[in-house]
Amino acid sequence: MLIKLLLHSLVCRYYMRSFYRPKIDLQGFWKFKIDSENVGEKNEWGKGLESEDIIYVPASWNEQNPQWDQFSSIAWYQKDLFVSSYESKKAWIVFEGAGYITKLWINGEYVGTHEGSFTQFKFPIKLNINEFNKIVVKIDNTPSPYNLPPAKDLNIAAFDFFNYGGIQRPVYIEFVDECHLEDITVYTKSNGHLKVEILPECNQKFSLRFKLVDKEGRVVLDEESSNEIYEKDVGNVTPWSPDNPYLYTLIVEIYVDKNLKDSVYERIGFRDVEVMNGRLYLNGRPIFLKGFGRHEDFPILGKFMYGAVLVRDFYLMRKIGANSFRTSHYPYSNEHLDLADEMGFLVILEPPLCYSNISRVMSQEEIARMFSDIKYFEKVKDTIKEMIKQHKNRPSVIAYSVMNEPPSDMREVAEFIKKEIEFLKTLDSSRPVTFASHRSVRDLALEYVDIISLNYYHGWYTEWGDIDSGVKIVAMELEEIHKKFPEKPIIITEFGADAIYGLHSDPPQMWSEEYQSEMIRKYIETLRKNSYIVGFHVWNFADFRTPQNPGRTILNRKGIFTRDRQPKLAAKVVEELFKNKLPS
C-alpha cells in the first residue's frame, strides 16, 4: 500500500499551455500488444514489446480493429523516439487522457501510475540523448465497481456509454527549465478585475511578468512583479458572453537575472456568474441555458474527438440556437472546452461520477458501504482536484455538476454529496454547484446545491407511449420541488426519447422521429411556463455507443443528430423551440 501511494505521488497533476516550451508530439502509429492474462509486468514488457500489432494514438483501441472491439482489459503501447538534444532541460510526458489505469516505463525503467481516463496528467522523465528512447505504456481498462465510473463488465455498467479504452487523447513530451511555472489560477470579473495566483517552481531569485493581449493583438497590460499573487483592475474590458465570447490572452513569464526561463498562457474571459433570487446570472443579467447533454463519441475514433468533428458539432449547436452543454458524464478534452471558450458556450463541468444504473452493478448494502468508505471519497477528491486544476481558468465553465444520477434517495449517498460539494468549494468557490438528479421529489441531497438539476424520462422509461401523462407527472413533481426550495433555480438537465433515423410513424410511436420530436416539444412547451426553470438540456446532442443490453440498438438513439451528425426531425423542432419559445 505504501509503495502504491509513493508511486502515485510521482504523478504531477499540473499542466500549462505554452508558446515557448519545446514539444515532441507523440501522435501517430505505436506498437500495440494485448495482455489479456496480465503477464506483461512479470515478463518485463516495460523493457520493450514483441509484437507486430499497430495502433494509432490518440484514439480508443476498440474500433481500430474489430477483434479489439469488445476488449476491455490490459494492453501495452510502445513508441521509439530518437532525441537529438534538449539542452539539459527538464522533460516530462503529458497525457491529456488515457486509461483507465496508465503505467509508464521509459527505457525499461518504471516511471509511474495514474488512475482515471478523463483528466490530464504528466510524469517527469529522463531521456537519453543521441539515442533511441523506448516509451512503453500499459493501459488497464478492466471495469470495476470501484472505478470512476463503476462497472461490473463491459455490458453491465452503472453508466450508459461504451467503456472505450486506450490512449484516447493527445500525448507529448515537453521540455522546461528547472525554473518554471507549475500552475496559474486566474480569477476575473466583468468589470475588468483580474487576479492571478502563480505557482512557480524555481530555486533562484526570480521575477514575473504579466501581459494581457486582446483579441486584436493589442497589449492591454504589461507589468513586472515579484509577487506570486497579482491583482489588477484592467479597466475597460469587453466581457465574455455567449453573444460575444471575447477572449484575452494572458501570458505569464518567469525570469532569472533578466533571462527568460518559462512562459505560459491562458485564454481568459472577463465574466461573472451568480445565482440570485432563484435565477442564474451572467455579467449581472439573467441567463437561460439552452442546449444538450453531450458525449465524446465518434465512429472508429471512440472517445477521441477529432477537431473537425468538434467544429461541426459546435456550428450545429450554434445553428439551432443552443448556448450551453454539460460535460456528461466526465470532463471533456482540452480541445472540446477550448472551443466552448472560443465560441461562447456555457458549460456545466462534470467529473466521471455516473451512477444511473448502479443497482445493476452492486446491491443496496454495497452502495451504502461504498459511499461511506473514506478511501472511495479520497479517490473522488483526487479526480475532482484534477478536473478543476485542468479547467478552472475557462470562462465557459459556469458551474460544476458533481455527479450524474446518484442514488441520492439514500441517506449515505446524500451525505457523500454534501461532503463532496463542501470539498469542491474549498478548491473553487467562484462557481455554483449542482448534480444531475433522477430521484426528483425523493432526492435527499437537493438542499446542498446552488442550482437544482433534474433528469426526467416520464413518457419514455415510464408512461411509455403516453407523452402527455409523462409531462403531467414531471410538471407536478417540479411544483413540489420548487415549493420546497423556492430560492433555487432549476435546470432540466436531461429529457428525451430514442429515435431511429428514418423510422417514421403517424401517429407518433416510440422509437420514431415523430415521437422524439413530440416528446421534446411537449416537455419544453409545458415546462417553460415555470419561471424558476433556467435551462433545458436535451438528451442528447448525437447518438452514441453504449454497452449492449436489450434496451439499446448498439447506440443510444436519443441524439437529435445521428452519430455521424445528420439531423433527425427533432433537430428542426429544437431549433424552433430554442430560437422562438425560450428566452434568448
Ligand SMILES: Cc1cc(=O)oc2cc(O[C@@H]3O[C@H](C(=O)O)[C@@H](O)[C@H](O)[C@H]3O)ccc12
Ligand atoms: C431504465 C431507466 C429508467 C429511467 O427512468 O431513467 C433512466 C436513466 C438512465 O440514464 C440516464 O439517461 C440516459 C438514457 O437512458 O438515455 C443515459 O444515456 C444517461 O447517461 C443517464 O443520465 C438510464 C436508464 C434509465
